[in-house]
């Protein structure tokens with residue numbers, strides 16, 4: 219555990235939380251087999267209100283698929299940089315798909331540069347329809363890479379729908395609450411590689427800078443190396459050490475807004491001082507591009523008026539991307555804010 223020198227929860231967010239010294243672990247079996255969804259809802263409620271993070275076990279995703287996706291990711295990042303740069307995200311026009319080199323995206327740009335490289339894929343979409351829907355870029359010499367990554371992305375989408383049903387129950391909403399706002403949701407499957415840092419770590423360069431995630435839900439698979447850290451209410455970084463056969467789940471800004479701060483989109487970062495290469499697979503899902511997020515009635519009271527104005531998923535997400543992608547700052551397009559008939563979340 220390390221005391222933060224980077225960022226703190228603001229006072230309003232800080233005051234309402236209970237502290238934790240390890241990220242809670244939640245068994246998804248009672249949700250998936252229907253045996254005790256209420257107990258699960260209570261566990262999710264505690265985890266998301268206080269940590270914004272939880273490990274999940276008994277998630278039903280094949281270990282083989284996870285292992286295979288890690289193997290494909292390693293093979294991809296082992297390609298020469300010149301090959302990877304041919305698939306650079308800036309080549310995909312306004313669609314945010316492809317390769318991002320070390321320091322190419324900085325998640326906490328005022329404080330740190332990100333010592334990571336990554337590759338982003340989304341739902342297959344033949345034409346460019348804005349930043350979140352467009353054709354993917356693929357390494358043509360690796361057809362098995364495309365096949366496995368798309369399968370993994372589908373498995374994550376299916377799991378996210380189940381977890382979101384548990385989150386809905388934890389908020390005393392119907393299990394299918396999120397469904398009408400997720401007809402064609404924004405989702406990104408990201409593969410990440412963190413080179414190790416050795417010697418004296420320059421605090422201005424770390425694997426991924428302190429940040430909150432932008433969307434609704436993130437499902438993270440990490441290898442055995444470690445380095446993920448999550449902030450508790452006292453400003454202490456808690457290690458999110460790898461636990462075999464689990465995923466790390468966290469919520470992003472959109473669920474914090476939806477719950478009027480009852481649930482926390484928490485700060486996290488990666489520092490890889492293990493001496494080994496670290497790989498992770500991060501899946502992000504939001505709502506439909508035009509779904510409007512507005513605080514739930516059940517999270518509003520006289521003492522707690524709405525803290526967030528309504529915003530569409532697409533507009534929020536694109537604004538956050540603009541902060542962290544230098545190439546977007548150069549070629550800014552406001553296509554994400556074009557909307558068609560908003561659905562209210």
Ligand SMILES: O=C(O)CCC(=O)C(=O)O
Nearest residue numbers: 410431440446488498500
């Ligand atoms: O690689 C990890 O462990 C965390 C990645 C992450 O926080 C992100 O991509 O938003």
Ligand SMILES: [Fe+2]
Nearest residue numbers: 429430431486
């Ligand atoms: Fe993150």
